[in-house]
């Protein structure tokens with residue numbers, strides 16, 4: 001028997017139930033995983049509340065985890081028992097053990113811990129794809145990253161610094177400025193400070209504005225993003241932590257802004273591309289160049305506390321459930 005987190009109805013973090021289940025044997029093309037660390041992502045809140053619809057209860061949310069292959073089903077040749085793996089984009093992660101298609105798995109490189117895998121697979125692949133595909137960040141680019149102390153934000157700041165960018169971070173409150181600075185941001189604005197962020201960015205860029213803005217906050221920051229970006233610049237709207245963004249189309253066309261709304265699936269559709277970027281990211285981590293984002297761990301049984309912390313904006317870095 002192993003621990004599983006069930007929900008019998010959509011709702012707040014109080015709807016989680018800790019239960020035991022017998023996972024059974026993997027079917028064709030599947031493996032059974034003994035998970036060790038499970039990533040908590042902002043989008044989990046939407047799967048939990050029902051903002052992203054899903055069918056059937058009881059249901060188990062969570063998209064990302066790292067662990068060991070415990071059994072392989074018929075036809076699985078790419079993985080064997082004992083392999084260390086990680087994955088994202090596969091609903092049902094909030095469990096000690098699970099069945100999963102082998103085609104969803106990525107190899108966890110040597111020297112990388114399960115916690116690092118769970119903290120950085122979804123968020124790191126997203127950050128890496130954003131700065132290479134949504135807007136290829138180059139040496140000397142000035143970029144803005146919102147929620148620069150958060151999960152994806154921390155990795156965006158760190159990876160963009162390696163690419164040679166000048167990184168301006170924003171955070172929701174003064175309490176998170178130090179965390180964003182620790183990620184390497186060159187300048188950090190606390191959005192509750194009343195400072196004129198657009199004027200500040202214009203001063204830093206001789207009136208031009210930022211080459212690109214990476215905005216995972218959405219409704220509350222999209223106006224700032226469109227004003228802070230340079231004419232002909234790019235705004236990547238990759239999430240809506242505060243709600244969906246409303247677009248000022250006049251401003252967009254007036255400044256000839258390229259607005260992209262990329263998903264991880266659209267940027268990295270295949271496992272081969274994901275594995276290659278994951279390997280590159282963990283090569284940088286193991287070499288000490290990327291550094292890890294701050295990781296806060298919770299026992300899997302305390303998933304409700306992790307959700308409450310994430311939605312109340314108390315967290316920095318990545319949240320990981322251990323089991």
Ligand SMILES: NC(=O)c1ccc[n+]([C@@H]2O[C@H](COP(=O)([O-])OP(=O)(O)OC[C@H]3O[C@@H](n4cnc5c(N)ncnc54)[C@H](OP(=O)(O)O)[C@@H]3O)[C@@H](O)[C@H]2O)c1
Pocket residue numbers: 040041042043122123126147148149150151152153170171172173176216217220238239240241242243262263264265310311312313314315316317
């Ligand atoms: N496009 C994709 O494929 C993709 C993949 C992964 C993640 N995402 C998106 O990337 C964003 C970041 O994800 P994450 O998992 O790394 O989360 P996170 O950044 O660790 O947490 C969300 C952050 O958003 C900020 N925020 C602003 N307004 C908020 C509000 N009203 N309520 C709660 N938080 C608010 C908070 O930072 P401050 O307090 O500093 O404002 C909070 O810490 C999310 O929008 C997520 O959906 C998209």
